[in-house]
Amino acid sequence: MKKLALMLMxxxxxxxxxxxxxxxxxxEEKDMCLLASKNCAGEVDSIQKKMKKLQAEIRKGKKVYSxxxxxKLEQKLKxxxxxxxxxxxxxxxx
Amino acid sequence: MGIxxxxxxxxxxxxxxxxxxxxxxxxxxxFHGMFRLFGAVSNxxxxxxxxxxxxxxxxxxxAPTATYIAQRARLMYIAKANDDLKLVTHFEIDSRWGDAAYxxxxxxxxxxxxDTVNIETKSVYLDFNCPITGANVKVGMQPNDDAFKGVLFGxxxxxxxxxxxxxxxxxAAGFFRFNDSGLPGKQARDMVAATAKYAVTKDIKxxxxxxxxxxxxxxxxxxxxQEQGNTNTIHNVGVNAEANLGPxxxxxxxxxxxxxxxxxxxxxxxxxxxxxGARGKIGxxxxxTEFLYVSGDKGGSNTTNAFQxxxxxxxxxxxxxxxxxxxxxxxxxxxxxxxxxxxxxxxxIAGFLGYDLPVTSKLSTSFxxxxxxxxxxxxxxxxxxxTGQANKSNYIxxxxxxxxxxxxxxxxxxxxxGAYVILGDYFDGVAAGGQDPRDPYMGSVxxxxxx
Numbered sequence: 001m002k003k004l005a006l007m008l009m010x011x012x013x014x015x016x017x018x019x020x021x022x023x024x025x026x027x028e029e030k031d032m033c034l035l036a037s038k039n040c041a042g043e044v045d046s047i048q049k050k051m052k053k054l055q056a057e058i059r060k061g062k063k064v065y066s067x068x069x070x071x072k073l074e075q076k077l078k079x080x081x082x083x084x085x086x087x088x089x090x091x092x093x094x
Numbered sequence: 095m096g097i098x099x100x101x102x103x104x105x106x107x108x109x110x111x112x113x114x115x116x117x118x119x120x121x122x123x124x125f126h127g128m129f130r131l132f133g134a135v136s137n138x139x140x141x142x143x144x145x146x147x148x149x150x151x152x153x154x155x156x157a158p159t160a161t162y163i164a165q166r167a168r169l170m171y172i173a174k175a176n177d178d179l180k181l182v183t184h185f186e187i188d189s190r191w192g193d194a195a196y197x198x199x200x201x202x203x204x205x206x207x208x209d210t211v212n213i214e215t216k217s218v219y220l221d222f223n224c225p226i227t228g229a230n231v232k233v234g235m236q237p238n239d240d241a242f243k244g245v246l247f248g249x250x251x252x253x254x255x256x257x258x259x260x261x262x263x264x265x266a267a268g269f270f271r272f273n274d275s276g277l278p279g280k281q282a283r284d285m286v287a288a289t290a291k292y293a294v295t296k297d298i299k300x301x302x303x304x305x306x307x308x309x310x311x312x313x314x315x316x317x318x319x320q321e322q323g324n325t326n327t328i329h330n331v332g333v334n335a336e337a338n339l340g341p342x343x344x345x346x347x348x349x350x351x352x353x354x355x356x357x358x359x360x361x362x363x364x365x366x367x368x369x370x371g372a373r374g375k376i377g378x379x380x381x382x383t384e385f386l387y388v389s390g391d392k393g394g395s396n397t398t399n400a401f402q403x404x405x406x407x408x409x410x411x412x413x414x415x416x417x418x419x420x421x422x423x424x425x426x427x428x429x430x431x432x433x434x435x436x437x438x439x440x441x442x443i444a445g446f447l448g449y450d451l452p453v454t455s456k457l458s459t460s461f462x463x464x465x466x467x468x469x470x471x472x473x474x475x476x477x478x479x480x481t482g483q484a485n486k487s488n489y490i491x492x493x494x495x496x497x498x499x500x501x502x503x504x505x506x507x508x509x510x511x512g513a514y515v516i517l518g519d520y521f522d523g524v525a526a527g528g529q530d531p532r533d534p535y536m537g538s539v540x541x542x543x544x545x
Contacts, residue, residue: 046545047126048505072177086184086217086237087128087168087544090411090422091249 047087051080124172128544132425133163138417138515138534144426145406146318147433148417150517150531151476151524157532163191164425165204168216178225182236184217190426201426216250229258238270240408241289241303241334242347245367245388245435249407255287262293272404275313283309297338305330307404316405319438319474321391321398323356328363328402342374351402365389365401367435371412379451384412390441390470399470400439410435413446414462416513417534418493431490431515431534432466441469442490456501464493468520476521480528487519509540 033040045053054077058070065073137157138148150157166188174180189204189212196209203210219234232255239248253270265288272283284307291301309315309326332349351365371384391400409420416423420430432442444466452458467488468475475484495513502508514535525531 044125046505048544083126083170083172084544087126087170088542089237090409090420090424091186091216 047080047084051077051084054080122174124170124174126170126172126545128166128168128542130166130423130425130543131163131541132165132423132538133161133540134427134536134538135159135161136534136536136538137532138429138536145428147438148429148431148534150521152479152526153531155525155527155529155531157534162427164427165189165191166425178223180221182217182219182221183215186214186216187212188214188426193426224256227256227258229256231256238268238287240305241291241301242332242349242367243369243371243412244408244410245369245386245401245403246305246330246349247285247404247408249404251285253285263290264292265290272307273311275311281311281313283307283311299336301334303330303332303334307402317436318406318434320402320434320436321355321359321361321400321439323354323359323361325356326354326402327356328353342372344370344372346370353402355398355402359398361395362397363400363402364397365391365399365441367401376449379449382414382446382448382450384444384446386410386413386442386444386446388435388437388441388443388469390437390468391439391472392470393439393472398439399441401436401441403435406434408435413444413464414448414460414495415446415464415493416495416511416536416538417515418464418466418491419444423538423540437468438474439470439472440474443467443469458499460497460499462493462495466490466492467518476524478523478528479526480523485519485522485524487522489518490520491518492516503543505545506541506543509538509542511538511540512536513538 032038054073057065058073058077062070137159166186168184168186170182170184172180172182187203188200189202189210191204192206193204194202194210195205195207197203198211200212200214203212215235217235217237219232219236221230221232223230233253235250235252236255237250238253238255240246251270251272253268255266255268255270257264257266259265267289268287270285270287272285274282286306287303288305289301289303291299293299307326307328307330309322309328312324315322328351330349330351332347334345334347336343336345346369348368349366351363353363355361355363367386367388369384369386371382373380373382375381388401389399391398409422411420411422413419415421415430418431420428420433432444435442444464446462446464448460448462450458450460467490469488471484471488477484493513493515495511497509497511499507499509512535515533517531517533522530
């Protein structure tokens with residue numbers, strides 16, 4: 001029983017580690033994350049990149065997205081615009 | 095099975111349960127932010143004011159040239175449970191290089207040693223789509239701008255705003271508490287807001303807004319040279335419109351105010367602000383123009399025509415001015431010839447012309463001119479310290495400015511700017527000894543990074 005429990009715990013530990021292992025490089029590959037801050041695990045989009053991606057998807061139009069989905073993408077683009085406005089907004093000494 | 099075995103089994107089962115539950119608890123963590131560096135050489139901000147109106151009266155005619163550098167960082171963290179629910183938090187850290195260290199105050203921490211408690215909370219609010227009504231709700235301390243290009247208010251404020259689309263109609267309603275001094279809930283300044291925008295066609299939008307501002311503070315307020323009662327009630331009713339007419343976009347608004355400033359002012363309010371703006375492609379660039387009228391008051395009657403803008407928690411930035419009106423890039427030092435729409439109860443008549451010229455995909459330029467006069471002269475008009483008389487002219491001045499922007503990266507821009515104000519006769523002879531104050535100027539360098 002103890003063995004079973006340990007096996008289960010090991011399985012859990014391994015399952016949590018799996019995504020990290022998937023990111024590892026082979027010995028011959030350069031680590032571009034360390035070298036040039038590119039392709040890092042957990043990399044997120046800047047707000048400008050997010051807006052560009054949304055604009056590109058919206059341009060695909062009804063060939064790819066339903067009207068409802070397009071509306072949702074446009075709403076997300078507006079939200080991103082509003083966020084950028086809030087960040088850049090004036091405010092003087094206030 | 096012994097206790098040890100049982101414990102191990104329970105631990106293992108619990109670990110498995112948590113592991114499988116993680117995806118359901120997953121949050122999308124969004125981080126955004128900005129950093130701005132602002133370096134200036136100016137004889138304008140060298141007046142005694144760090145924030146507020148330009149004050150040449152009684153000061154030496156040659157305001158000394160000063161050089162300062164200010165910096166500002168903003169950090170935004172958004173915890174997004176799903177598309178319909180998120181918490182937005184937004185913080186700011188800013189200082190002027192060299193100002194102070196080892197202290198506990200906002201806008202400081204730029205002196206050697208730093209170590210200052212200076213983080214400001216700008217926004218903390220919940221943003222969710224209500225599953226019952228279908229409305230988007232924002233509740234908490236949030237940014238909120240008026241529907242009139244910032245002549246009335248534009249600031250972070252605590253409240254609740256619900257908005258919903260009904261086909262071509264976007265409507266919103268909200269309640270905001272600007273202040274609550276003394277016994278909680280007894281001496282408050284509140285705003286009730288209702289706005290609507292209707293898309294008549296794809297290119298034409300018309301809108302309306304009503305803002306009711308009730309000030310029951312009975313206490314010292316933050317208005318800048320603006321007559322107020324101890325308590326005040328202002329109704330703001332306005333319309334706005336925007337139309338894309340081929341190569342030209344035209345927009346504008348008209349906003350009327352009525353209400354009362356109670357004792358000790360004891361005056362009714364009847365005031366307005368109006369604006370028309372246009373922008374369109376001309377040649378290789380984009381031309382812009384704006385006209386703004388804000389009513390003023392000469393005093394001495396039961397009714398004031400002075401436009402009641404909210405403290406200095408607003409600004410008309412569409413003219414792209416740097417000195418004549420508030421500078422959109424100003425940070426810890428922020429003053430202007432026309433600092434508030436109310437403009438010391440004098441109101442303002444202003445016109446602006448601008449031209450944005452892109453040179454390459456990375457390099458762009460902008461040229462602007464602004465012209466301003468007070469709408470009504472009153473006791474706040476500066477006087478000649480020798481004669482004690484004010485000038486007849488209401489013309490405040492003309493600003494000419496230009497900027498060159500270079501995109502160093504997709505999300506980082508460096509700008510070099512210059513601005514010069516030719517002071518109008520309104521300021522003639524108001525400096526010390528009855529002399530004319532020297533025309534204000536500012537050269538500035540800005541770095542902007544946003545992510």
